[in-house]
Amino acid sequence: xxxxxxxxxxxxxxxxxxxxxxxxxxxxxxxxxxxxxxxxxxxxxxxxxxxxxxxxxxxxxxxxxxxxxxxxxxxxxxxxxxxxxxxxxxxxxxxxxxxxxxxxxxxxxxxxxxxxxxxxxxxxxxxxxxxxxxxxxxxxxxxxxxxxxxxxxxxxxxxxxxxxxxxxxxxxxxxxxxxxxxxxxxxxxxxxxxxxxxxxxxxxxxxxxxxxxxxxxxxxxxxxxxxxxxxxxxxxxxxxxxxxxxxxxxxxxxxxxxxxxxxxxxxxxxxxxxxxxxxxxxxxxxxxxxxxxxxxxxxxxxxxxxxxxxxxxxxxxxxxxxxxxxxxxxxxxxxxxxxxxxxxxxxxxxxxxxxxxxxxxxxxxxxxxxxxxxxxxxxxxxxxxxxxxxxxxxxxxxxxxxxxxxxxxxxxxxxxxxxxxx
Amino acid sequence: xxxxxxxxxxxxxxxxxxxxxxxxxxxxxxxxxxxxxxxxxxxxxxxxxxxxxxxxxxxxxxxxxxxxxxxxxxxxxxxxxxxxxxxxxxxxxxxxxxxxxxxxxxxxxxxxxxxxxxxxxxxxxxxxxxxxxxxxxxxxxxxxxxxxxxxxxxxxxxxxxxxxxxxxxxxxxxxxxxxxxxxxxxxxxxxxxxxxxxxxxxxxxxxxxxxxxxxxxxxxxxxxxxxxxxxxxxxxxxxxxxxxxxxxxxxxxxxxxxxxxxxxxxxxxxxxxxxxxxxxxxxxxxxxxxxxxxxxxxxxxxxxxxxxxxxxxxxxxxxxxx
Numbered sequence: 047x048x049x050x051x052x053x054x055x056x057x058x059x060x061x062x063x064x065x066x067x068x069x070x071x072x073x074x075x076x077x078x079x080x081x082x083x084x085x086x087x088x089x090x091x092x093x094x095x096x097x098x099x100x101x102x103x104x105x106x107x108x109x110x111x112x113x114x115x116x117x118x119x120x121x122x123x124x125x126x127x128x129x130x131x132x133x134x135x136x137x138x139x140x141x142x143x144x145x146x147x148x149x150x151x152x153x154x155x156x157x158x159x160x161x162x163x164x165x166x167x168x169x170x171x172x173x174x175x176x177x178x179x180x181x182x183x184x185x186x187x188x189x190x191x192x193x194x195x196x197x198x199x200x201x202x203x204x205x206x207x208x209x210x211x212x213x214x215x216x217x218x219x220x221x222x223x224x225x226x227x228x229x230x231x232x233x234x235x236x237x238x239x240x241x242x243x244x245x246x247x248x249x250x251x252x253x254x255x256x257x258x259x260x261x262x263x264x265x266x267x268x269x270x271x272x273x274x275x276x277x278x279x280x281x282x283x284x285x286x287x288x289x290x291x292x293x294x295x296x297x298x299x300x301x302x303x304x305x306x307x308x309x310x311x312x313x314x315x316x317x318x319x320x321x322x323x324x325x326x327x328x329x330x331x332x333x334x335x336x337x338x339x340x341x342x343x344x345x346x347x348x349x350x351x352x353x354x355x356x357x358x359x360x361x362x363x364x365x366x367x368x369x370x371x372x373x374x375x376x377x378x379x380x381x382x383x384x385x386x387x388x389x390x391x392x393x394x395x396x397x398x399x400x401x402x403x404x405x406x407x408x409x410x411x412x413x414x415x416x417x418x419x420x421x422x423x424x425x426x427x428x429x430x431x432x433x434x435x436x437x438x439x440x441x442x443x444x445x446x447x448x449x450x451x452x453x454x455x456x457x458x459x460x461x462x463x464x465x466x467x468x
Numbered sequence: 469x470x471x472x473x474x475x476x477x478x479x480x481x482x483x484x485x486x487x488x489x490x491x492x493x494x495x496x497x498x499x500x501x502x503x504x505x506x507x508x509x510x511x512x513x514x515x516x517x518x519x520x521x522x523x524x525x526x527x528x529x530x531x532x533x534x535x536x537x538x539x540x541x542x543x544x545x546x547x548x549x550x551x552x553x554x555x556x557x558x559x560x561x562x563x564x565x566x567x568x569x570x571x572x573x574x575x576x577x578x579x580x581x582x583x584x585x586x587x588x589x590x591x592x593x594x595x596x597x598x599x600x601x602x603x604x605x606x607x608x609x610x611x612x613x614x615x616x617x618x619x620x621x622x623x624x625x626x627x628x629x630x631x632x633x634x635x636x637x638x639x640x641x642x643x644x645x646x647x648x649x650x651x652x653x654x655x656x657x658x659x660x661x662x663x664x665x666x667x668x669x670x671x672x673x674x675x676x677x678x679x680x681x682x683x684x685x686x687x688x689x690x691x692x693x694x695x696x697x698x699x700x701x702x703x704x705x706x707x708x709x710x711x712x713x714x715x716x717x718x719x720x721x722x723x724x725x726x727x728x729x730x731x732x733x734x735x736x737x738x739x740x741x742x743x744x745x746x747x748x749x750x751x752x753x754x755x756x757x758x759x760x761x762x763x764x765x766x767x768x769x770x771x772x773x774x775x776x777x778x779x780x781x782x783x784x785x786x787x788x789x790x
Contacts, residue, residue, distance in 0.1 A: 076684035080592060086584030087593075087601060090658075093651045094608050097615070100623045255512025263506055264513070273513045276520050282705070282775035283768065284712025286739050287523060289746070290764045294526040298752060331519050338516070364505050392612025395714035395739070399746040421614045421715075428618045428719055436622060443615050450610065 101447075104440035105213045108187040109227075110198045112205040114175035115142070127169070132162040135169050142173040178227050179205055181434050212441035221407045222423070226434035231442050234423040235449075236409050237322065237402075238391060241419055244326025245390050249334050250383060256334075257341030257379075262367055281335035289399030292328030297400060306414030320401030323413040328400050329393060333386040340382025344375040377464030384457040388450050394421040420446045527768055530761030537755060545762070551725040551741075553756055562725040563763065566642055566735035570717055571710035573646020573731065574653055578706055581650070582657025583699065589658070590665040591687045609655035617719030620648035625720060628732070636732050640722035643731035649716050653706045660705065664698020665691055697785035701778045708774035712767060714739040738763050 117127045120138055130138075136157050140148055151157075151168065160168075170176065179202055182194055187209065198207050210227075220230030256277075264270035301319035302308045304327075348371050356366040372379075402422040410417055420442060427439035535542055539556040548559025585605070589598055624644040629637045637643075668691050676686040692699070722734025723744050736744070742760045750757055 072682050072685070076682045079684045079688075080588075083584045083588035083592060086581045087588050089581060090585055090608065090651070090654055091601070091604055094604060096623060097611070097619050100619055101615070104622065252512045252515055255509045256516065259506075259509035259513045263509060270513075273517060277516050278779070279772060279775060280516055280519060282708060282771060283523065284709075284714070284739065284771055286712065286714045286742055287527075287764055287768050290742070290761060291519070291523050291526055293746065294530065294761075295522055334516065334519070362499060362502055364502050388610065392610075392614070394612065394614040395718070395743055398718075398743050401746070401750075404747075421612055424614050424618065425715065425719065428614075428621060439618060443618060446612065446615070450612070454610065 101440045101443050103183045103185055104437050105444055106184045106187075106211050107209070107437070108182045108191075108194055108207055109178045109210045110180040110202050110205040110207055111176045112179045112202055114177065115173055116204070117174055120169075120173070128166055130166075132160070132165050135162065135165040138173065139165065139169055147172065176227075177225075178210075178434055181210075181437055212437045213444045217438070217441055218445060221409070222405060222418070223407070224405075226432070226438050229438055231420060231423055231445055233406055233409055234418050234420045234442070235445070237417040238419040238421075240322045240410050240413065240415075241326045241329060241397075241417060242387060242391055244323060244413060245329040245333065246383075246387065248327060249330035249337055249386075252330070253334050253337030253383075254341050254379065256338045257345055258367060258372075260338070261342050261345040262363070262371065277335050277338050281339060284395075285332055285393055286395040286399060288328055288332040289396030291331065292324055292396060292400045296324040296327050304414070306412070309414075320403070320416065321414050322410055322417040325397055325400050325402070325417055325419070326413070328396050329390045332393065332396060333390050336386045336389065337383060340386065341375075341379050344378025344382060345371060347378060348374045377461055381457045381461045384453055384460070388453045388457075391450060391453070392421055392446070394419075394425055397422055398425070420449070523768065527761050527765040530758050531765045533753075534755070534758035534762045537758070539755065540759075549727045553759060558759060560738075560763070560766065562727040563736060563738045563741055564766075565727055565729070566717075566721065566725070567711055567737040567739070569642045569729070569731060569735065570646040570649060570713075570721055570737055571707060573643055574649035574710040574713075575703075575707060577647055577650025578653040578657050578710075579703060582654045582702075582706070583661055585654070585658040586661035586665055586699075587687055587692070590662045591683065591691065605655045605658060608651070609659075613652060613713065613715040614719070616648050616652050617716045620644050620716055620720035624648050632732065638722070638732060638734050640720060640734035641732045642717075642721050642735050642737075645717045645719075645721035646731070648720065649710055649713055652713065652716065653709055656709060657702050657706045660702035661695070661699045664695035664702070667698065668694045694787050697782055697787070700785070701782045704774050704778035704781065708771045708778070711774070712739065712771050714743055718743040738767050742767075 120127050122130060122134060127135075139151075143151075151172075155164075157165065180198070186194065195207060198205055217230045218235070219232055220228065221233045222231075223229040256273075260270065260274060260277075264273070296304050297319040304319040304321050304324045306321070306323075352370050352374065353366055356370045361369070397419055402418050403416045404418075404426060406416055406418055408415075424439050424442045424446065427435045427442065430436075534540055535545070540558050545558055545560055547561075548557060549561045549565075550557040550559050551562045589601060593601065621644075624647055625637070625639060625641065628641070628644055672690055672694060673686050676690045681690070717737045717740040721740055722736055723740070724734065724736055725741060726733065726735040728735055742763055745756050745760050
């Protein structure tokens, strides 16, 4: 056998030598590379697993809680604090908190109207003031429980160790707070929903209109070619550029409109056009190209025979589109729309640029409210140096992923359901 | 009512030599409703043009304002390696350098891995394996970028620090942001490349097998070269995506422009800088406000250029098979 076959990876078909001795080697190489290809795929899958693990790992785990005032010191005549009567609890509260705070609590809701559980919660919040001094991840909590217990008894002798799920119903329903264990994502979820609502209301009709125009009406002329090219270019523009467009046009240029001043709203708390409306419009422009491209594909998939049949029966162009083309394109359109929306829900950069508020505790009440959104909240908690904020960031990510997952699942169900009928 | 009763000559009538009279109500009428709808739909399409014009106008106008300020000079902008707005230094290179570093790391991950995954999916994987793997890649592509940022800061950075030492790797560094960005872009590369690979007709593969090529030789020497234009387009799009990616670098790459080639040091990218400046209290017509638009314009031109080249590559070099 020639030396050439041994030294170079020339395959059999372009080698002059008729020997097949290089076959085992070629097969070995093939096996090796196949392994490599598989490995790459496994790496991709493993990263996803690592990512989910990392999030779940931070969402649950042990925490060391230290009370500013121990409940035992507040118990009276051997009766534990939680079993004290309402009057006794009110007396404790009056005794321990400042007069101003007490008056404020009274004016929020008179103590006469509050029940025992409510006052007890107030005592816990204002007097005992439990504070998380240290938190551990899930894996640490499970594998190094002993070491953690030792560390806690040594460093925080007064603290108690307890297992905490950062992702809990309270977390979803309570507003933003500067104390990690009290903070929640309600404001952020509502902000996201408001924003997305505006995005859909603006982007869906525009996107479908453009898709119908380009597929059903547009002849192949200069203007229409420009529109088509332009849409695919827009789809590749980084999202942060849309944020800057929104900042300059909606927040600054159209401030009278987006701050609600045009509609007689003179609320001083609105943020000079940095409102839900601005954010929703910005996201609408952002997903418009994706919506149009998806819509075009769905409309293109409708067979031409359907259109011809309709024309043959004397229908006009719009009647054909409205009664025949759109109904059969609907599943595709809806799936594409849901996917575009789930992209918009996860967008962070444009909202930061448009001017999401960093800290609001009040629910948004109109399109002219200040806003924050779920991804914004995650971003702000992630960049905080304290570890407890990492925990709530992870829990907020879980909320976001659950939201996205349910959206995508509905898209899949929709697709399967309608495609069977067609 | 007059029009209804009036008679007209039709072409058919002229051809026949005699005039056949056709009632006007049978002629094609102008339907104003239809015209109106068509005009409305055209307006919808035109919104995209307005968006582009808006982007160009806004970025251009604010950049012009920026460059006309006395502190700023165009030459300094493109030559200086220091960006310190506080002392009036506006050299874009630290930001561009950090962007190139993070995108470079992202490409180091996304290109080889993405291509390998694409080859595996299109040439090796059975239908059942594909049915599992493709949704997984779609999930990877659907996860919001802020989650990737969290992952970079809380997983990749500690990992790098435990490998290379806490002294060498800073908490914020471009390597960690770049590597995670590579994972983010991987599904884009793999799905576009896989589309290109599966578009290569079966006959080519079978011809290679008939000549005695192994599966690997067929894949690497026949299928990949035939799909090269599509793969190259995917790569270019991936680069454009990496350059414009924001949240990962804003969270994990560091806050503060630094001109460094050390991937384990913090450095702010163009997008990261825009986010940090606009996230703070930003007053209009300040030099900070205008400067982010100048950066945005550069970013827009880079990504637009890459996207256009990518489409050119597909159109120009595509191998068309019967």
